[in-house]
Amino acid sequence: MEEKLARRRRVVLVPAPAQGHITPMMQLAKALHLKGFSITVAQTKFNYLNPSNDLSEFQFVTIPENLPVSDLRNLGPGRFLIKLANECYVSFKELLGQLLANEEEEIACVIYDEFMYFVEVAVKEFKLRNVIFSTTSATAFVCRFVMCKLYAKDGLAQLKEGGGREEELVPELYPIRYKDLPSSVFASVECSVELFKNTCYKGTASSVIINTVSCLEISSLEWLRQELDIPVYPIGPLHMAVSAPSTSLLEENESCIEWLNKQKPSSVIYISLGSFTMVETKEVLEMAYGLVSSNQHFLWVIRPGSINGSEISEEELLKKMVITDRGYIVKWAPQKQVLAHSAVGAFWSHCGWNSTLESLGEGVPMICRPFTTDQKGNARYLECVWKVGIQVEGKLERGAVEKAVKRLMVDEEGEEMKRRALSLKEKLKDSVLAQGSSHNSLDDFIKTL
Ligand SMILES: O=c1ccn([C@@H]2O[C@H](COP(=O)(O)OP(=O)(O)O[C@H]3O[C@H](CO)[C@@H](O)[C@H](O)[C@H]3O)[C@@H](O)[C@H]2O)c(=O)[nH]1
Numbered sequence: 390m391e392e393k394l395a396r397r398r399r400v401v402l403v404p405a406p407a408q409g410h411i412t413p414m415m416q417l418a419k420a421l422h423l424k425g426f427s428i429t430v431a432q433t434k435f436n437y438l439n440p441s442n443d444l445s446e447f448q449f450v451t452i453p454e455n456l457p458v459s460d461l462r463n464l465g466p467g468r469f470l471i472k473l474a475n476e477c478y479v480s481f482k483e484l485l486g487q488l489l490a491n492e493e494e495e496i497a498c499v500i501y502d503e504f505m506y507f508v509e510v511a512v513k514e515f516k517l518r519n520v521i522f523s524t525t526s527a528t529a530f531v532c533r534f535v536m537c538k539l540y541a542k543d544g545l546a547q548l549k550e551g552g553g554r555e556e557e558l559v560p561e562l563y564p565i566r567y568k569d570l571p572s573s574v575f576a577s578v579e580c581s582v583e584l585f586k587n588t589c590y591k592g593t594a595s596s597v598i599i600n601t602v603s604c605l606e607i608s609s610l611e612w613l614r615q616e617l618d619i620p621v622y623p624i625g626p627l628h629m630a631v632s633a634p635s636t637s638l639l640e641e642n643e644s645c646i647e648w649l650n651k652q653k654p655s656s657v658i659y660i661s662l663g664s665f666t667m668v669e670t671k672e673v674l675e676m677a678y679g680l681v682s683s684n685q686h687f688l689w690v691i692r693p694g695s696i697n698g699s700e701i702s703e704e705e706l707l708k709k710m711v712i713t714d715r716g717y718i719v720k721w722a723p724q725k726q727v728l729a730h731s732a733v734g735a736f737w738s739h740c741g742w743n744s745t746l747e748s749l750g751e752g753v754p755m756i757c758r759p760f761t762t763d764q765k766g767n768a769r770y771l772e773c774v775w776k777v778g779i780q781v782e783g784k785l786e787r788g789a790v791e792k793a794v795k796r797l798m799v800d801e802e803g804e805e806m807k808r809r810a811l812s813l814k815e816k817l818k819d820s821v822l823a824q825g826s827s828h829n830s831l832d833d834f835i836k837t838l
Pocket residue numbers: 407408409410412524525637661662663664665666690720721722723724725740741742743744745747761762763764
């Protein structure tokens with residue numbers, strides 16, 4: 390392998406244009422760079438990651454396309470990704486051709502986010518090795534497959550309105566219910582299935598790497614290995630495996646760490662709903678009232694523009710809400726630092742996969758309020774499989790918020806979840822150490838390049 394690496398081989402990485410996808414892809418880039426590979430990151434203008442000084446060792450190139458900037462917001466993620474793929478099939482091939490013209494370096498492989506499936510078509514033509522990278526859980530990958538199969542069978546009748554079957558368990562997918570399948574709040578089931586068919590199509594991919602850990606999802610990983618019939622490498626949690634520079638698209642407000650420094654151990658609930666969840670004003674207010682009556686301290690991330698139906702500005706709304714000195718609100722937090730802080734006792738989350746891994750990696754139990762797609766399955770696993778979370782379902786009311794917060798922060802039940810979360814934290818830490826499962830998996834993957 391040393392001989393191979395001495396030839397300075399390049400890996401081309403194609404992240405999907407969203408915070409939750411860019412971050413793990415850049416962590417993977419860092420891990421590969423540390424193993425001696427040169428790195429090229431190919432991105433579109435959408436959610437463009439501005440290469441900071443910390444990333445100066447990587448080459449950044451732009452995939453040309455002519456989509457209006459407004460498409461990302463107006464189409465919703467599913468339809469946007471389908472349109473982006475249609476736009477990039479040809480332009481990515483041209484870009485790759487230009488990269489291949491550099492004879493000083495050899496492209497060892499092209500690693501693409503599963504949602505950037507247009508890459509496979511271009512790479513196939515050049516007969517390059519291509520690898521799918523999944524930034525969601527292995528279970529989410531399985532669920533996408535199953536959704537496509539069920540849709541082909543009977544149009545996913547269980548999800549039809551009024552059928553009352555959405556609460557039923559999907560056969561052989563315990564604890565996933567039909568309603569936990571990764572359908573989207575932004576798109577029809579038809580549109581989701583169209584997208585998922587593409588993301589599940591392995592084409593000429595030589596392997597799949599997943600930002601997950603064997604000990605969390607062994608049966609889903611086995612399912613995928615059988616279905617895909619190519620190697621599947623669980624190499625996560627990448628944020629624990631490698632120390633990568635911040636790839637935040639929004640500015641992190643560090644002042645919340647000073648505020649946390651003044652709080653008692655495990656006394657604060659951290660609330661963050663990721664990079665694109667939208668909430669209704671009414672829900673925000675119910676959460677605020679529930680939190681205040683729970684008597685717990687809270688640190689709350691409210692992204693600008695993330696509250697629907699708000700006729701007043703976020704600032705005004707926030708002023709109204711912070712009626713006690715127990716709460717602190719920021720627009721964007723240094724989340725990993727926050728979760729690692731001893732003052733944080735629980736995490737109210739939309740259960741995006743990065744947030745889930747970051748919380749498990751710090752042994753922080755969760756209140757799960759999934760918003761869309763894979764988040765629903767993650768919440769189910771947190772509550773029913775790993776038993777480190779409480780899911781708040783249905784219409785959000787202040788009483789339910791208060792109850793969930795107290796169950797986790799005050800009751801004995803919460804203590805037990807905390808103990809289980811800390812034990813998982815140790816397992817995740819071990820997995821990325823030398824001889825750990827994810828560490829070995831990354832090495833095995835690299836040996837194939
Ligand atoms: O104030 C904040 C809030 C979030 N984050 C970071 O932003 C990322 C958010 O990622 P994630 O929790 O996965 O949520 P989304 O941004 O919603 O991620 C998208 O991508 C994920 C990975 O594919 C999917 O699991 C989600 O459903 C999808 O919405 C994490 O690394 C957080 O640490 C911050 O740094 N500061």
